[in-house]
Amino acid sequence: MLAGSGILRAQEGPGGERGAFAGGQMVRGTVTAVSADQITVKTEEGDVYQVAVSANTRVMKDRQPVKVADIKAGDGVGAMGVMDAPTKTVHAVFVAVIDAEQVKKAREELGKIYITGKITAIDMDNAKLTVMRPDHVSQVIQADEGTSFRRGGRREQASVAGAPAVGANTGGTGGESITLADVKVGDMVMGRGAVKNGFFVPTELRVMDASARGQGRRHEAGTPADSTNGNSTASPQ
CATH class of the missing domain: 2.40.50.140 (Nucleic acid-binding proteins)
Incomplete structure (x- = not known):
């Protein structure tokens, strides 16, 4: 990654x-x-x-x-x-x-102490988001009362826009405070947190519109898909 x-x-x-x-x-x-x-x-x-x-x-x-x-x-x-x-x-x-x-x-920590990727589905009723990670694993994460959402910020614009794959250092400054209702499918996200009750729960989730990404296909490395799960849809527990 x-x-x-x-x-x-x-x-x-x-x-x-x-x-x-x-x-x-x-x-x-x-x-x-x-x-x-x-x-x-x-x-x-x-x-x-x-x-x-x-x-x-x-x-x-x-x-x-x-x-x-x-x-x-x-x-x-x-x-x-x-x-x-x-x-x-x-x-x-x-x-x-x-x-x-x-x-x-960083490969071992992805989905456990930090998350990054593209939102592919949102369950507003249960405050859950499905994130396609850079290692091609689809993971369901869950927001709770301790989760804050921010959109943009100079560092995040450079980071999230590229669908970051590694690094637990996902902090940054700036950006606009938003709510889960402002997040949409296709947004890129990143944030730190922890696994609770089988779901990764971010403490802060940084969000960027997919439209703000650079043009053209990037050449990105990532972790191999979970070798224990052939369909690459496992979520770390």
Whole structure:
């Protein structure tokens, strides 16, 4: 699970979608190979991209500059730059890195201590929302009297718009206070919380209109679908 708000997007800087960076594009995935000037990345969908790096590429990990040689197979990366579609190569100006252990931890925590994804259904009577997560698992979450809703906010606009997949650090500032009645199918959401009585209950849910997302298909990495559930509809208990 690689996505940015939280661990990865906090390092990425502005944007994270196609067109968010002066015509640049973003590829997020898991590293499968590294050479002196190229990183091979596999996305959640199984697509393989090459990330070309140069002396002008900014490479960051934990908000600190690192060398390409420090990147290992299994790490997560988000690479922003100019896409050469025929060769599936991103000529990167910026690469954000998450080490493999952080990626593993974030995968384990998704749906348990934080949620992120796209709303596919709303049950107003029971205050439940069905969220399609970036790992292609559909999870029903439930709001309660302790849940607050906010729409937008500068950090969230960069984060939620890309359907973030990892990172428990989903906090931010700004945004408009809203209610569950203002949330609609198609909105992107993210937030921290905990599992109660079999459902994830967010303490705060950040919401963004799907229409505010960047144009074009993003190249996103995520967790594999739950290997114990072939239809990818399990909700963590």
